[in-house]
Amino acid sequence: MHFTKMHGLGNDYLYVYGFPVDPEERSIKLSERHFGAGSDGMIYIMPSLKADFEMRIFNADGSEAMMCGNGIRCVGKYVYDKGYTKKKELDIDTKSGIKHLSLHTNAQNKVDLVTVDMGEREILDPALEAEGHTGTYVSMGNPHFVLFTEDAEAAPVDTLGPVLECAPQFPDRANIEFVQVVDEHTLRMRVWERGSGITMACGTGACASVAAAAAHHLVPMNERIEVKLDGGSLYISVSDSGAVEMTGPAAVVYEGETVE
Numbered sequence: 001m002h003f004t005k006m007h008g009l010g011n012d013y014l015y016v017y018g019f020p021v022d023p024e025e026r027s028i029k030l031s032e033r034h035f036g037a038g039s040d041g042m043i044y045i046m047p048s049l050k051a052d053f054e055m056r057i058f059n060a061d062g063s064e065a066m067m068c069g070n071g072i073r074c075v076g077k078y079v080y081d082k083g084y085t086k087k088k089e090l091d092i093d094t095k096s097g098i099k100h101l102s103l104h105t106n107a108q109n110k111v112d113l114v115t116v117d118m119g120e121r122e123i124l125d126p127a128l129e130a131e132g133h134t135g136t137y138v139s140m141g142n143p144h145f146v147l148f149t150e151d152a153e154a155a156p157v158d159t160l161g162p163v164l165e166c167a168p169q170f171p172d173r174a175n176i177e178f179v180q181v182v183d184e185h186t187l188r189m190r191v192w193e194r195g196s197g198i199t200m201a202c203g204t205g206a207c208a209s210v211a212a213a214a215a216h217h218l219v220p221m222n223e224r225i226e227v228k229l230d231g232g233s234l235y236i237s238v239s240d241s242g243a244v245e246m247t248g249p250a251a252v253v254y255e256g257e258t259v260e
């Protein structure tokens with residue numbers, strides 16, 4: 001099986017054109033960082049009758065995700081740079097609906113930045129208590145629990161993250177974001193991702209964090225907010241109606257072949 005390892009701010013997935021019979025097992029095996037290729041999961045790209053392409057996302061533990069913000073930007077780069085499309089305005093079908101992408105190209109006509117219409121955020125509970133911690137429960141198509149903290153660097157991401165991921169309040173588990181408000185246009189976020197653990201960035205998590213911060217009037221609506229992640233920055237805005245737009249980079253690491 002041919003794959004392309006790509007990343008969005010260090011959130012790395014193996015991208016495959018097509019869909020295998022055993023996506024869960026492949027993701028567990030190939031994502032493993034010592035015995036596999038090493039990734040936060042796998043993303044499959046396919047033709048679609050409803051949109052330009054379809055994507056399916058599998059976390060490193062084999063669970064399927066509804067949406068991936070960093071992944072969808074890489075899908076845009078994958079299909080354009082490899083010549084599957086000449087369009088720079090694209091619709092991608094995901095398990096959480098069709099998302100619109102605007103591709104930005106460099107002097108070599110390669111995609112380096114992608115803007116995504118992420119659809120509407122849903123604030124499921126502005127002040128949910130789980131395991132003694134109060135946070136904002138947000139859906140970006142996938143579930144996020146956003147905790148505001150004074151110091152994101154000191155947040156216990158590796159110990160509290162897995163506990164909250166599996167808290168009884170989240171029957172489908174949840175992605176956990178630890179967010180510090182730096183100023184009214186800047187957030188610092190660290191993340192524990194459902195099914196993958198600590199990652200260097202989470203696009204839907206960054207969108208959920210800005211949505212939660214806007215809901216609590218910590219950042220303005222309708223303005224670009226910088227979210228600083230371990231792997232770099234995303235730029236996100238939330239409109240009055242709750243529509244979320246995200247802009248960030250997409251990059252190739254290498255092309256690979258599995259040995260069956």
Ligand SMILES: N[C@@H](CCC[C@H](N)C(=O)O)C(=O)O
Nearest residue numbers: 065068069070142202203204
């Ligand atoms: N890294 C992603 C989110 C991937 C899916 C997530 N772990 C889930 O299970 O919902 C992103 O960039 O959004």
